[in-house]
Amino acid sequence: MKETVQPYLMFGGRCQEALDFYKSALGAQVDFMMHYNEMPEPPPPGRIPVGWENKICHCSFRIGTSTLMASDGCEANAKFDGFSLGLNAATDAEAEKLFNALSPDAKITMPLQKTFWTSKFGMLTDKFGVGWMVSVEHEH
Numbered sequence: 001m002k003e004t005v006q007p008y009l010m011f012g013g014r015c016q017e018a019l020d021f022y023k024s025a026l027g028a029q030v031d032f033m034m035h036y037n038e039m040p041e042p043p044p045p046g047r048i049p050v051g052w053e054n055k056i057c058h059c060s061f062r063i064g065t066s067t068l069m070a071s072d073g074c075e076a077n078a079k080f081d082g083f084s085l086g087l088n089a090a091t092d093a094e095a096e097k098l099f100n101a102l103s104p105d106a107k108i109t110m111p112l113q114k115t116f117w118t119s120k121f122g123m124l125t126d127k128f129g130v131g132w133m134v135s136v137e138h139e140h
Contacts, residue, residue, distance in 0.1 A: 012078030
């Protein structure tokens with residue numbers, strides 16, 4: 001068995017908006033999506049906020065060769081504390097393109113710059129609250 005770890009992001013009602021942003025910014029591709037109103041059995045009463053029937057209960061999407069999962073979750077306030085997603089680029093130009101694509105309405109915590117371990121590295125929290133570390137992949 002080959003174990004994998006896949007991030008599962010709950011966007012607090014903004015999952016479709018986030019997917020559209022990641023498609024545009026990072027070329028994300030959605031592999032599967034189900035809305036609450038498409039579930040074979042409805043969620044228990046009170047489990048999701050009123051009016052969320054058309055929200056996303058589960059999806060999986062790819063960025064490059066990585067698969068992530070996401071949903072709107074079961075509450076309106078999304079919090080992505082204590083972790084960041086690492087995004088590796090092959091070149092400095094690609095790192096700049098990715099960092100800039102994630103930057104609109106983001107909080108930049110470290111501008112993209114040369115570090116002792118790579119030619120480009122930067123950190124930001126995107127407009128959905130997801131932390132990203134963009135880095136140029138280097139040879140080991």
